[in-house]
Amino acid sequence: MTVLVTGATGHTGRHVVSDLVDAGVRVRVLVRDTAKAPEGVDVVRGDITDLGEAAEGVDAVYLLWPFFDPKGIEAAVEPLKGKKVVYLSAMSAEHGGVWGDVENAVRKVTDDWTFLRVTGLATNALGWAEQIRNGVVRGPYGQAKRSLVHERDVADMAVKALTSDHARQTNLVTGPEAITQAEQVRLIGVALGTPAVWEEQPIAEAKTELSRQMGAEFAASALGYWASLVEEPEPVSLDVVRVTGHPARAFEDWAREHFS
Ligand SMILES: NC(=O)c1ccc[n+]([C@@H]2O[C@H](COP(=O)([O-])OP(=O)(O)OC[C@H]3O[C@@H](n4cnc5c(N)ncnc54)[C@H](OP(=O)(O)O)[C@@H]3O)[C@@H](O)[C@H]2O)c1
Numbered sequence: 212m213t214v215l216v217t218g219a220t221g222h223t224g225r226h227v228v229s230d231l232v233d234a235g236v237r238v239r240v241l242v243r244d245t246a247k248a249p250e251g252v253d254v255v256r257g258d259i260t261d262l263g264e265a266a267e268g269v270d271a272v273y274l275l276w277p278f279f280d281p282k283g284i285e286a287a288v289e290p291l292k293g294k295k296v297v298y299l300s301a302m303s304a305e306h307g308g309v310w311g312d313v314e315n316a317v318r319k320v321t322d323d324w325t326f327l328r329v330t331g332l333a334t335n336a337l338g339w340a341e342q343i344r345n346g347v348v349r350g351p352y353g354q355a356k357r358s359l360v361h362e363r364d365v366a367d368m369a370v371k372a373l374t375s376d377h378a379r380q381t382n383l384v385t386g387p388e389a390i391t392q393a394e395q396v397r398l399i400g401v402a403l404g405t406p407a408v409w410e411e412q413p414i415a416e417a418k419t420e421l422s423r424q425m426g427a428e429f430a431a432s433a434l435g436y437w438a439s440l441v442e443e444p445e446p447v448s449l450d451v452v453r454v455t456g457h458p459a460r461a462f463e464d465w466a467r468e469h470f471s
Pocket of ligand 1: 217218219220221223224241244257259260275276277299300301302330332333
């Protein structure tokens with residue numbers, strides 16, 4: 212079989228590519244910059260909104276949609292008709308939003324879909340790198356408890372779904388426990404050998420900053436979600452161990468791998 216990997220230069224995609232290659236699967240990647248393409252795979256240069264050439268002749272696709280807006284998704288997935296599609300989604304897809312819209316568009320073009328709904332990726336914490344080196348991370352809702360996911364667990368799930376009979380499955384992909392954002396910062400500080408603490412940022416200031424990055428609507432919904440996680444932590448799912456046979460990787464280990 213041949214598998215097309217989108218987002219192949221990204222955090223999850225790069226592991227999907229190398230794990231598939233190790234498993235002896237033929238891989239094609241879609242990249243915007245061929246200089247960044249992994250070695251030993253078939254390379255197609257292009258944009259994710261135009262999958263026609265990249266999808267030609269492939270059996271399966273690892274799909275992500277790297278936008279906060281679903282505009283253009285229906286046309287983008289049209290070339291995936293009838294193929295196996297494993298989409299990196301989000302837990303919030305159950306309430307619609309961009310991830311829900313992408314799932315619906317995928318369902319319309321194929322019956323062989325898997326949705327990997329993650330709570331949040333641990334790689335989000337890389338955005339704190341500079342602040343952590345200075346010892347203080349400012350952000351809203353330090354007591355929000357998140358079950359962040361190691362990107363390798365997403366890749367393991369994806370490879371399993373891409374290479375076996377896994378049609379019409381929605382998996383909830385989480386870390387092994389929910390820990391506060393303040394604790395995440397502390398653990399990264401431990402990994403670095405430099406104490407790091409959380410400093411609560413006023414919500415209005417956070418809203419302005421986030422709106423600049425992801426748009427006002429998305430920022431408002433993210434803030435509301437984090438606020439809810441102070442009282443009710445993100446869930447912990449057993450889907451990683453059920454599908455891959457190994458437990459989900461701990462945030463502490465992720466921090467050591469990325470910050471020491
Ligand atoms: N962060 C979270 O907590 C969270 C939660 C739920 C779901 N997700 C999903 O996870 C996705 C990110 O996955 P990731 O961490 O593996 O990726 P990532 O590290 O964020 O990298 C994004 C990838 O997408 C590629 N890309 C971006 N725009 C593109 C375009 N217009 N055409 C073609 N390729 C494009 C990038 O290629 P270049 O090298 O060319 O930039 C890169 O390979 C998000 O888009 C989101 O939908 C994230």
